[in-house]
Amino acid sequence: MTAAALALDRLRVTFDGFVALNDVSLNVASGESFGLVGESGSGKSTLLRAVAGLAPVAGGTIVVNGKPLGRKRDKAFYRQVQMVFQDPYGSLHPRQTVDRLLLEPLAIHGFEDTEKRILRALDEVGLGSGFRFRYSHQLSGGQRQRIAIARALILEPSILLLDEPTSALDASVQAEVLNLLEQIRADRKLTFIMVSHDLAVITHMCDRLMVMQNGEEVERLTASDLVARRVTKDYTRNLLVASEGFKRSA
């Protein structure tokens, strides 16, 4: 097995005694695309947020590229791991231009050639320099999500955490953003950890996936298991049925 880009061991997150994530262990190989599926409250987003340092870790360990994370994450960690959030309307600063938004991470990490990097990042997400001095309210949902992806990529991370990156988008825009993400992953040999409630999206994007419920792992599958309907747990089966759409009972 190739070196694990991310290894979680019995990761536990609690909020005032409520266990949001209950001893979940996970290994994601470098260059792999791993999916987390589940309904609201299953702990899938909490897992991502715990890795990113946005949720309080109550127990367990997180190892990123062979390095265990301490209580406080250092700058080097944030260069390696970046996150894209669900709501493109809420995750961009409303009073900053795209240029300013993209400059911020570069300034924090002390990059020199900012000009070149900003242009390249915009180009990479298919927006071009015409969007550089716009505000986020002048962009559509899909364009905003592209900016959020550009902002995550501009530090050249090796791991991208994607929290429902397309669920706020129209179906046709979702297809474009998913294609973009796949392209980028192939180009940069990135590791993806992607959260979605949509089994079809996860099957499309990921090699392996974990189904979660109530903060715990239900089962672990490969994408081909799902295609062949080789699932063992009823919960996963229900999700599969639900993803096929409404059927009228006789």
Add this chain to the structure above:
Amino acid sequence: MSALLEVKDLRVSFPTRTGVIEAVRGVSFSLGKERLGIVGESGSGKSQTGRAIMGLTPEHAEISAKKLAFSGIDLLRVPARERRTLRGKRIAMVLQDPKYSLDPVMTIGRQIVETLRTHERVGKAEARKRALDMLQAVQIRDPERVYKLYPHEVSGGMGQRAMIAMMLIAGPELLIADEPTSALDVTVQLEVLGILDRLVRDRGMGLIFISHDLRLVSSFCDRVIVMYAGRIVEELPATELANAQHPYTRGLLNCMPQIDADRHPLPVLDRKPEWAL
């Protein structure tokens, strides 16, 4: 067949500082006691169409139609007072997110009773009983308990059931459901749709189901209208979806990832300017 609802050349436009935005540009259809789906992406005018029928178009917007009639009543010319008696009583609307569409400072039971007593002269005790029956009808297991809860104390699926109960208690003839399940988890979605389906069928209502999800709509409705940029680009029986002609409809169907199809990259919509003409 006498139509329950007739819409001819409906237009809704919003004057803004930078010019007039035409959200709905000449939509026509008629509806009997059937399930009609309106599908489109953000900004296609599907919700504004539903809101115009319900009479919820914002005041600053301009609305016009050659005909907008509900069982013979001209909705655009009828006095506001009469319109109010229609709204909620004969035409009802289920909105997307129960978190925002229920009154946060009123218990669920009181909201349902309020709807009922606005439209019918019933005593308190009877209103309460009917509200409880209605909660039972939307498959809430413990109606007595839910009756007393506030909207923030229930889950999304439960809230949406309460919303449906509230909308159906006055026995409307037409129900407009604007993305009724988009805010819900997939498995809960199916339960809520099942409840909606049964009630609409049993009570013989007309239903307008507005959604961005073409597949969902086609599995739920009899007939589907596809909207793009404020216009209807295609209208077809739900069973004929696979034979859709318009490239937009086909594109929408095609661009969804499917569990059984391995397509990399996904086909994307190539939007043609002439679709919006």
